[in-house]
Amino acid sequence: MTPYKVGILGATGMVGQRLVERLVRHPWFEISALCASERSTGRRYADAARWSLSSDPPPSAAALVLRACRPQELMDCDLVVSGLDAAIALEVERDCAQAGFAVVSNSSAHRKDADVPLLVPEVNAAHLDLIALQKRSTGGGFIVTNPNCSVTGLALALAPLHRAYGVRRTIVATLQALSGAGLEGPRGIDLVDNVLPYIPGEEEKIQDELGKILGRTAGDGIEPAPVQVSAHCHRVGTLDGHLEAVSVELGRDASPEAAAEVLAGFTGDVHGLGLPSAPEHPIVVRSEPDRPQPRLDREAGGGMSVVVGRLRRCPVLTLRMVILSHNTVRGAAGATVLNAELLAARGLIPRRARP
DSSP: OOOOOEEETTTHHHHHHHHHHHHOOOSSEEEEEEEEOOOTTTSSSHHEEEEOOOSSOHHHHHHSEESSSSSGGGTOOEEEEOOHHHHHHHHHHHHHTTTTEEEEEESTTTTTTTTOOOHHHHHHGGGGHHHHHHHHHSOOOOOEEOOOOHHHHHHHHHHHHHHHEEEEEEEEEEEEEEGGGGGTSSSGGTTTTTTTTOOOOOOOOOOHHHHHHSSSSEEEEOOOOOOOOEEEEEEOOOOOOOOEEEEEEEOOOOOHHHHOOOOOOHOOOOTTOTOOOOOOOOOEEEEOOHHHHHHHTTGGGTTSEEEEEEEEOOOSSEEEEEEEETTIIIIHHHHHHHHHHHHTTTOOOOOOOOO
């Protein structure tokens, strides 16, 4: 296909850099605009971005001059992807949708909106039906979001069990990597010989978002799945990879062996579409007693697979397990790109860019 022209909002931040990294050589998308705060506009991307990934900024992106995060700066784009902070994204993403753009966002700003899909493509691709509702009020544009980075791994691991047995209650304790706090998060020294037992807003996001993801479209929104969630969130000193200790109560009993078979066999709603970022195995099940581990397992499926291990009986609920997902790939930039790929495969991105 002719590549879609893409504009990246918040291109200098941690998620923005990951978006640049994943889109610069993408077969379906071509970066046309990089946008950032007013203090950075007019500067070359290489000069303005505090690049924090292992390789240098891609030359084709490094030379681009940063633009302001406004719809009028994106007229040579078909698609807008957003790595903006929530406070800024609330208005900017809405303005872009009102201007007719397809907006695919990592921000939490619009995740609770009744007509905005909170998308994990393998789990709830049917929620794209909400786009038609949005278009009634925007005149053609729309917003699609991916979930909180911790919710993504949890939802992907629980979805097959929910389909097979029903999920009633879950208790999750997260050990979240330093990169999840962004460039302005706690200093590494704060996490040497230490764990921070509070991440503002994180527990509420997990408890609010899981039901929407596992729910079904109904009327003018989503009927959330009746799943009770209790979350405990901690910041730890790993660089990438959110580890989650989970206990889950199922609607019907399942042995660890049966649950492992269901998880390993899960292919999801986008199997066969040929989406470039979709892993061959969305869920990787490990049988070793000490896996998954962030350093060893976060790159599974190119960082897009969720790794499940220590699957065993729970003496209080039904099952216990440990879940690992790469927070800045599967939980952020990779999820955003995968959502954009699904929109492209479904023909839902309007061609707007001028020749």
